[in-house]
Amino acid sequence: MRCETLSTQSRKNPYSGIVTFLTDFGAEDGYAGVMKGVVLAHAPGARLVDITHCVPRFNLCAAALILENSFPSFQAGSLHVMVVDPGVGSVRRHLFCKAAAHFFIGPDNGVLGRIAELNRGSVFEIDPALLGVTKASNTFHGRDIYALAAGKLLAGLDRSAFSAPITDPEVLQIPEPCEVEGRVEGEIIHIDHFGNLITNLRTQHLGEGSCVCLGEERLAIVSSYSELEEGKPGLILNSWGYYEIACREGSAACLLEMRVGEKVSVKP
Template sequence: MGKALIALLTDFGRRDYFVASLKGVILSINPDCQIVDLTHEVPDYNLQAAAFILWACYQFFPAGTIFLTVVDPGVGSERRLILLQTDRHIFIAPDNGVLSLILNQERAELFEVSNKKFFITDRRTSFEGRDKMAPVAAWMSLGVSVTELARPVTSVKRLDFAEPQLRPKEIQGNIIYEDKFGNLITSISQELVARFLERNKGTNLVLLAGKKKITDMAPTYSLASADRPFFMINSLGLLEIALYKKSAAETLGLGSGDPVVLKVD
């Protein structure tokens, strides 16, 4: 095992003192800790986006990584701070559902962070990321055990992500994420498409998205026709709508939440 690694995910942006404060706190407790920024540009208070980003990259991190997610519209309220332990990773976050997609994917033990002696302050604070969550992550990175910090709980808050629906002649899903290139990632997985194709062998697929009908499919961006939106299975194993070197989101006028239907032509 390498040295301790804490990965940060917030909606703090980079322009203020927020992220620096977390890092200062962590390094004051564990100066040898390596800190990686997942991103700090989660749209303000957007738990769905944060949940997706975390899900999209956590598997690539080393065993032992501690993920600290501070997207926290309920900061300072009575909502709990929770801790999930999976086979390979630790996740610390407010109990607001931001870890839902991890829970969908991983077998996890659930805890509530309860031992206030690891906090910088045990009073109410409007910056729990700095005063409570960062120190807890840092102490864990030094080897403090989960049982010293937290007590088991039986359930935590879950976000309601709409499940894609597999019908005989179509799959109904949604756009769940728009990336910076304007690619539109949907909730329809590779596995679902494979099952659909099993049942509908030898047929052509089209994707209905908003008022558009997309007929091109391509294995990757650069193999699509210029100026024609297409769909593909992306590097996360999800159906994605894209446009080579352009923004599909802008061109099609679509974004997160919009419904899509993959169907037999």
């Protein structure tokens, strides 16, 4: 009996109480703080965590990469509010998404659809009117719709009260390595705070004895930054599961003047 009750409860409120935020709002204007105010006004016990507010403006690939490599560190039932939203105020839809035992809220621009696809999740379209939005701005749906939805969900409102399943969300593609003339060709997909050049190459792309070259230079594959010679870049498997080009206590991005999108090829 008791078990059943608990199970009913957890079916009713499957949320951990953690709400994370990932935006390109920056830190200057109070936009992120305002979203937290809205969540707390509806869910006073919510525990709020910033993933980042420094996604490069309008950069959906960076948003997707950071979100999909960050959310699994949170406990199941966490609710992730993603507001990189170049289409704010236009007709693009508002989404709620369940995937990998986590929950996501944000605009329909490919980031949430991608997470749903990668994790066989479900996607729902939010109807702002059903959510109780009477007057939304056309420039800040993070405050007027997404934070409100997060707060109300944590306060006990069921997602079915304001959203319905859809099957055609936008799905963002992030380049995968491909085979070109018998060689695996990857590319730089992200540059982090340390100037590490994160490629889309994973362990399965580097066979034994194979190596990655920049021009004529073969990159040493090392297992820690400390193994690198100073000023000489190398390859290391990073915490997201990708190989990154790194320098010891320096920025590979500055040293090599490489950017997101540049190709990196694997030699067998």
